[in-house]
Amino acid sequence: MLRRYLLSLLLATSVASGQTSISPEREAAIKADLAGRIDGMAKQAQVMVDSVFSFAELGFQEVETSKYLTAILEKEGFRIERGVAGIPTAWVATWGSGKPVIALGSDIDCIPQASQKPGVAYRAPLLDFAPGHGEGHNSGMPLNIVAALAVKEIMEREKLPGTLKLWPGVGEEQLGTKAYYVRAGVFKEVDAVLFAHVSADFNVAAGPGGQSGMVSVEYQFQGESAHAAGAPWRGRSALDAVELMNVGWNFRREHLRLAQRSHYVISNGGDQPNVVPQNASVWYFFRETDYDNVMNLWKIGDQMAQGAALMTNTTFTSRVLGSAWAGHFSVPIAEAMHANIKKVGYPQWSEDDKRFAVALQKELKVPVTGLNEQVGELRQPSATPSAGGGGGSDDIGDISWNVPTITLRYPANI
Structure with a gap:
């Protein structure tokens, strides 16, 4: 060989x-x-x-x-x-x-x-x-x-x-x-x-x-910490936002092109169960066959993050970790x-x-x-x-x- x-x-x-x-x-x-x-x-x-x-x-x-x-x-x-x-x-x-x-x-x-x-x-x-x-x-x-x-x-x-x-x-x-x-x-x-x-x-x-093009993006949600048993109403769970974003993305998959490939892992899910997570993050790979479709997939991901933040009264930032044409x-x-x-x-x-x-x-x-x-x-x-x-x-x-x-x-x- x-x-x-x-x-x-x-x-x-x-x-x-x-x-x-x-x-x-x-x-x-x-x-x-x-x-x-x-x-x-x-x-x-x-x-x-x-x-x-x-x-x-x-x-x-x-x-x-x-x-x-x-x-x-x-x-x-x-x-x-x-x-x-x-x-x-x-x-x-x-x-x-x-x-x-x-x-x-x-x-x-x-x-x-x-x-x-x-x-x-x-x-x-x-x-x-x-x-x-x-x-x-x-x-x-x-x-x-x-x-x-x-x-x-x-x-x-x-x-x-x-x-x-x-x-x-x-x-x-x-x-x-x-x-x-x-x-x-x-x-x-x-x-x-x-x-x-x-x-x-x-x-x-x-x-x-x-090959597929790809953008690698991490979404970082910020909420408010609280005791999960003593005063949960004071908290705003960043982990809830991560989970809702993922749920939304999985429902959206049915309506995406067959060529797309998208996957995620929760890179930060909080510290311990009795503390409402004030920060949490999820890492996504968005793959498509060409530039325009990769960018569109990334845009949909941003929209999912915005919706999840709105539902949980949290905020989010994102950063690109890698990409490929x-x-x-x-x-x-x-x-x-x-x-x-x-x-x-x-x-x-x-x-x-x-x-x-x-x-x-x-x-x-x-x-x-x-x-x-x-x-x-x-x-x-x-x-x-x-x-x-x-x-x-x-x-x-x-x-x-x-x-x-x-x-x-x-x-x-x-």
């Missing part, structure tokens, strides 16, 4: 860099050389993937993960800029000089309460209630690092101009950083962004669609990468791989399809997002509207 991923990455890099002067014969020779180098780095990649898995750090807390990855890159001659965009665990590693400038990125944060023993096809936390890499964010940056080191060797040998930049998606589960990277100028001189994310497929998408990915780079994916194909799965996949699918009570083995067609651009679509979000979308970008989906998932 590592070889196939990196060969796809190399072709996309060469296309993005405009290295059209290399003959087909020379390109084939370079690829063959690269394949041998990659095979020799398989153990290094495995160690990095397992190490990041063991750190399992939540968004904005990726301290050990960042220390570990930047130490590897620094040792290999990359210049490290830490604390990028004012985010303590964000960094950019740079090697080379001149054009083209190719930026390789992948996320490094994990998920709350997703601790899991590796290689076990059933739920088995390493530590109860601890965070874990339930979305596979432990694999992307290690693969990018191996890719960068392999390409770096070839660039040095062939005396190819260009700059490699590596950067991590910090706090991606909260969609909290990539827009700040853009504002801070991280991609100002970048010619192409090659992003990688774990998947059950081996594919890449072109154009718009395939729906992605819009480069057609030429996606076409080049997809052509190379078709050439190298899926990994040759072992019988153990296949048995593990089937066991896990049975455990999760999902269709038992095993592991994918056939490369699908490149998803072509769609002028209008499907009203019946919807799904996940990734703030790589913010970058894709500023720099030619693709997301390579590599098959390290089931």
